[in-house]
Amino acid sequence: MAFIKIPTKGMRDLGPRDMLLREYVLGVMKDTYQDYGFELIETPCVEHIENLTNKVGGDNEKLIYKVLKRGEKLDFDNASKVDDLVDSGLRYDLTVPLTRFYANSMNELQSPFRSFQTGRVWRADRPQKGRYREFVQCDLDIFGEKTNLAEIELMSAVITFLKKLNFEGFQIRINDRRILKKMVLFCGFLESDADSILISLDKLDKIGMDGVYDELIRHGYEMDKVNKFLGFFCENLSLEEFCLQFQMDEDVVKNLREIMNYTKEVTGASLFFDPTLVRGMGYYTGPIFEIMVSDYASSIGGGGRYDEMVSKYANVSVPACGFSVGFERLIMLLEERGFEVPLTKKRVAIVIQEKNTDVFLKARSMRDENMIVKVVYRSKNYKHQKEVLEANGYHILEM
Amino acid sequence: MAFIKIPTKGMRDLGPRDMLLREYVLGVMKDTYQDYGFELIETPCVEHIENLTNKVGGDNEKLIYKVLKRGEKLDFDNASKVDDLVDSGLRYDLTVPLTRFYANSMNELQSPFRSFQTGRVWRADRPQKGRYREFVQCDLDIFGEKTNLAEIELMSAVITFLKKLNFEGFQIRINDRRILKKMVLFCGFLESDADSILISLDKLDKIGMDGVYDELIRHGYEMDKVNKFLGFFCENLSLEEFCLQFQMDEDVVKNLREIMNYTKEVTGASLFFDPTLVRGMGYYTGPIFEIMVSDYASSIGGGGRYDEMVSKYANVSVPACGFSVGFERLIMLLEERGFEVPLTKKRVAIVIQEKNTDVFLKARSMRDENMIVKVVYRSKNYKHQKEVLEANGYHILEM
Structure with a gap:
């Protein structure tokens, strides 16, 4: 068979220049997160197909790279459908394996457990600029902390990381799923409609307030209720003023205010309450947050509290909260902004015409x-050789 | 479907303690190899099935995790065999993707190119103690250096890495494929028999000299020739004395002697000529080497020159030489030897009963x-909480 030189579709090789930046950013991240007591773990890239297709993953489950059974278990002749041939797949995120790991190992872990995981995930999505089928995720999670100490420490860790990179111009939007839910009920919608209504609201950035209105009407919701619901978002109110309109539970408001105040005081970052923030994943149960930057349309990271997730997987109730930075987007933005990796070590190329011990002792x-x-x-075209070395930051030492 | 808490067969989760050691070792490795000008690259875990099944990979090709086609291309109804459903697989080593990468990118890379790649690979092997189906490989390679400067720098980098870990008690065996080939011909065997004879010799460690003799006779080789061939190995001779017996090309001997001398002088490591060293992979063309340790039966790393490999893949002839450290074996040995990761940072747990700004400012x-x-x-069982924190190296600060 012919040898194929390019990577598989939607994937890429990362050369020395790419890796220099990625390793630097990852180094700063590891260093920062570890200073917050987050502990690195790793899980296999290959996950049970049962765990990947249990409906928690939403649309990602359509994008799985499925792995064939092996040996005798692979019985093509008696298979009636493709899935009979499959026993595993490549993970599409780090949350599924993390939850599996935590459920399996919680007795040996400190509680609360501060988890830090980074690794590759795979989604057979349509490739496009900046979107690859193999990409890196970086997840911070705290298990077993029911108070907003979790949110505050997560926020602080991520903000400190971005500041250490001198990454400018980001703000953090913050909201609480319970506020959104209360609004839906207060306007007279059914609790069972909440998800559908919030999915429409989540499109606000893309389709505008009129677009959201049209979609809700098209979905058959009554105009009165829709108007009441969307009306809340028209005025620019503080968290407290906003929540007063629909008699929101004061504890939820106080909780969110604390997260905002402490995070501002400790990190100096810019945070603001944004009642239109929804975040896609259905599993969030409390505060949610997202990092936005001025020169990029999407968020470059986000997270929230998901207290009921572990129990869905593992038959035990554990409060949990996570914050994930979009590593590939961050790298793309740093490149676009002309970020230069600080080269801390001097680079020297010892150019020789003949080997001798002194050369190697000098190098050592x-x-x-x-x-x-x-x-x-020394190559025949020494002038060119020198130019290339110098362009790569090497000083020349002839010996 | 039920949720499965354990990892997929033959794979494992790596918890905080595992990761602490692995990250430390990888950090020392990266630091050392980069000091030698090796540049980190990364390639996708998913590789074209054509590249994985072109016979260069030997037995590894039987152990491939195969990945299903996706979308419309996955046509179960019209498939006549399993392979009709497959377009890719998980890489079983780093050499195949490295060669693909180099063939695809050589015009943008410095020449000679010093490559460093580390990442996971997959083999559906029978799991056993210390052998997993997902494991990490660490490969150093130099492309475009035809002289033994490549071997000397590779050796020196790997030895320096092991010394920085204070890893004691290793020796390096060294040989040259051309010496083995010359011996085979000198004894009257056919050139086409060389591979088969060397495969038998490679079992010397396991089955002893008598076992190798029996196997060669069983394979139908003449007793005279077998006796002559194995006779060479019975005396303990220097490289030069050994090679004199069958009129070995002096350049090959001189080349090997230089590698040994320079490496000894520069690193102080223990190296010795071992004419019984074969190394499994058929693609080696010159010097070969292997790291052995006293407390472990197999080697913990090795490599050699493979000048004809790139041309097989890429229609262009490029000299190449590589050295790979068996990362998983090294980690296992370090654990068995009771290696302690030096903890450079002080760890503090601030234990609070109530949040306030001072706590977070102090932490910062x-x-x-x-x-x-x-x-x-502070938890209800504070005594236990303190014990666990202290056992994990944390000093307590009550606030």
């Missing part, structure tokens, strides 16, 4: 002094 | 001073 001692050193033979 | 300033700090609520 320079490496011991924290320099990057490579020994290379 | 301690993190700025390079400490690991987590803020936790």
Whole structure:
């Protein structure tokens, strides 16, 4: 069979220049998150097909890379459908394996457990600019902390990470799923309609208030209720004023205000209450948040509280809260903004015409002094060789 | 469908303790290899099935995790065999994607190119102690350096890495494929028999000299020739004395001697010529080497020159040489030897009964001073909580 030189569809090779930036960002992230006591874990890329197709993953479940059974278990002749041939798949996010890991290992872990996971995930999505079928996710989660200490520490860790990168111009939108739900009920909708209504509201950024209105009407909701519901969003009110309109539970308001105040005071970051923030995933149960930047339409990270998730998987109730940074988007933005990785080590190319022991001893001692050193033979076109080395940051030492 | 809490067969979750060691070792490795000018690259985990099944991978090709086609391309009804449903698979090593990457990108890379790749690979092997179906490989390779400068720099980088870990008691065996081939011909075997004879010799560690003899006779080789061939290995001779017996090309001997001398002088490591070293992979063309340790039967790393590999894939001839450390084996040995990761940062748990700004400001300033700090609520069983925190290296600060 022919050898194919390009990567598989929608995937990419990452060369030295790509990796320099990615490793730097990942290094700053690891360092920061570890300072907050988050502990790195890793889970297999291959997950049970049962765990990937249990409806919690929503649309992602349509995009799974499925893995064939192996050996005797792979019985093509007696298979009546494709799924008879499959026992596993590539993970489409880090949340499914994290929850599996936590359910399986919780007795050996500290409680509360501060988890940090980074790794590749796969989705057979339509490839487009900046969207790949294999990409890196970076998830922070706290299990077992029911108070907003979890939210405050998560926020603070992520903001500190972005600040250490000198990443400017981001703001954090914050809301609470319970506020959205209360509004829906207060306007006279049924509780069972809440998800559908919030899915429409979530499109506000894309289709505008008129678009949301049209969609809700098209879905058959009464005009009076829709007007009442969308009317809340027209005035620019503080969290407290906003919530007063529909007699929101004061504890929820106070909880959110605390998260905002503490995070502002400790990090200096810009946070604001945004009642239109929904976030897609259905599993959120409390505060939700998202990082937005001025020069990019989508968010570059977000998260929230999902207290009922672990119990769905594992028959035990554990409060949980997570914050995930969109690693690929962050890298893309840093590249677009012309971010330069600080080169802390001096680079030296020792150019030789003949080997001798002194060359290698010199290289060793320079490496011991924290320099990057490579020994290379002088090539026929030395002028060109020098140019390439210097363009790559190498100083030349002829020996 | 039921939720499954354990990982897929032969794979494992890596918890905080596992990750602490692995991250430390990987950090030392990255630091060391980068000091030698090796540049990190990454390739997709999913590779074209054509590239994985082109016979270069030997037995590994039987162990591939195959990935189903997706969407319309997945046509179960018209498939006459399983392979009609497959377009890709998980990589079983890093060499196949590295060669693909190099063939695809060589015009944009420095020459010689010093490549460093680390990542997960998958083999559906029978799981056993210390052998998993998903594991990490770490490969160093130099493309475009035809002289033994490549071998010397690779050896030196790997040895320096092991020394930085204070990893004691390793030796490096070294040989050259051309010496083995010359011996085979000198004894009167056909060139086409060389691979088969070397495969038998490669079993020396496991079945002993008598076992190798029996196997060669069983394979139908003449007793005279077998005796002559194996006779060479009975005396303990220097490289030069050994090679004199069958009029080995002096350049090959000199080349190997240089590698040994320079590496010894520069690193102080223990190297020795071992004429029985074969190494399994058929693609080696010159010097080969392997790291052995006293407390483990198999090697913990190895490599060699494979000048004809790139041309097989990419229609262009590029000299190449690689050295790979068996990451999982190294981790296993470090654990068995009781290796302790040096904890460079002080760990503090701020235990609170109530939140206030001072708590978070204190945490921030301690993190700025390079400490690991987590803020936790005092639990009902404070005695137990303290014990667990202290067992995890945390100092307690009550606030």
